[in-house]
Amino acid sequence: MSGSGPGAGFGDSREMGCSRADLERWLREFTGQPVLQADDEAIRVPVADFEIQVRVSPAPLRRLGLITFRALRVQFIYPPERAAQAREWIRGFDFHTQRGGG
Numbered sequence: 001m002s003g004s005g006p007g008a009g010f011g012d013s014r015e016m017g018c019s020r021a022d023l024e025r026w027l028r029e030f031t032g033q034p035v036l037q038a039d040d041e042a043i044r045v046p047v048a049d050f051e052i053q054v055r056v057s058p059a060p061l062r063r064l065g066l067i068t069f070r071a072l073r074v075q076f077i078y079p080p081e082r083a084a085q086a087r088e089w090i091r092g093f094d095f096h097t098q099r100g101g102g
Contacts, residue, residue, distance in 0.1 A: 012090060013075045015059050016097070023056060023072060030096045042077075047089050053077040 016023065027036055027045060037044040043054040059071035078086035 012087065013073065016072050016074050017062060017069050018072060018097075019070050020056055020072060023054070023074065026093070026097050027054065030093050047078075048085060050079055050082045050085070052086055052089065 018026075024036065024038065024043060027043060028034060031045060033046070041055060043056070045052045045054060053076070055075040055077060057073045059073045062069040062071050076086065076090050
């Protein structure tokens, strides 16, 4: 992966209703990796023969009546030539984080 600024990689973004600790736990559960390399900016996830960087930043709190929920802005960054494999991995991770369904 090259660079670290805007446009330095290719990826997908979303907002997730969780804490960073929740996200890190879900990533460990999903990957089967007991420890993932992380710093303040990103969590590095090995996938087959490439890496997905999961960048996180706080999002505004979500409110539903009197209830307040945490939220994170999450960006998955991966090499453009691995877009199909990365998006398949992200789709599997999304299924892993679904709670209850509808």
